[in-house]
Amino acid sequence: MPQLFCQSCKKSGTKLKRCGSCSKVWYCDSVCQKNNWPIHLVDCNLGRPITTADRLVAFAYQDKFPIDPGVLRDYEFDAALTIDAQTKLLNMYMGLILGLGVKAKALHQARLSGKLIEFVKSSFGAAAPLPEGHEEYYPWFLKHSYLLSPSLVHNEPSIYKEQSYVDSWRFIGGSHDDDYVQISKQLETWPDTRFTEAEEDELALSYKALVHAVSFDELHGAFAAGNMPALFAAHGMPLKSRFLLGLFGPGAPLQYKPVWDLKEFAWGQPNRAKPKSHMRYGFNNCRNEGEVDALKAVYKRIFSHPNADPLAWYDAYEKGKLFEYMNNATKLRPKERFERLLKDVNRCVGPLQSAELN
Ligand SMILES: [Zn+2]
Ligand SMILES: [Zn+2]
Ligand SMILES: [Zn+2]
Incomplete structure (x- = not known):
């Protein structure tokens, strides 16, 4: 024995x-x-399922990095871009678990109810002094709490967005001296649109690998010169989606701006001003809100299809063949209505209508 x-x-x-x-x-x-x-x-x-909070607590007690994929996902280690940020996030959790004695069950429930940030704040906020050995991690967390709620990055409040921009900028090698205003000026020309899930995955994974492989100047230079597809390909990650290729190709990003605007509009992003150009894609022919919604739904259906080809759509648009193209991609019913909406729709229809200029 x-x-x-x-x-x-x-x-x-x-x-x-x-x-x-x-x-x-x-x-x-x-x-x-x-x-x-x-x-x-x-x-x-x-006698009950083990939660990712149970696992996080077990790792914390062992002073180990939580290598469990579920923990990394649920507690947003995946959202922290650098080893440094992941380490600080872990130290914040360790302060919570070991220093303040927070239990797995409370952590789990806070996460499930979408209140993890509030939970961390109220736990540390009630602690005076902060747990020994973990004093610096709560102030760090206050600046980076957007990590625990990626959706905040895209909505409000803007302080989350600003810090995430600054962090991402530094992560890809941008100067530590650049502030949010300078960074957002430089980012204005970068694609910011509603990608399909497949496009988003392709782009996110490629970016992640690319920023480790190239210098900041290389990335910035390639983008400015419209050489991004070549840069991706040179590092063994050729972009497959025609849309992404067009987005970063010669003449990009301005050439295909209408497609991004339209996609964003069709997805109905809240709190977004209507793009000035969207009126031209048939919306100016709509007689009521019902027709606007029906047309939006068709665009959404076409652009969210796995084989969506917004560049082919753009070609058809330029040739004034939108109805034919779209009817081929998805059945347009009632046919007569969409024929009327999409009739004579192309960008050569003359000066912008006054409604577009608002
Ligand atoms: Zn046992
Ligand atoms: Zn013993
Ligand atoms: Zn930071």
């Missing part, structure tokens, strides 16, 4: 007692068992 040791204090002995639930580990006494419980429970017969 191999030498038995206490799972908690690691001392070996002859009078050790087994864990009554799983019979797999041994302890000196109930004190050692209690100390080890936050770690052992993820391997024991708990």
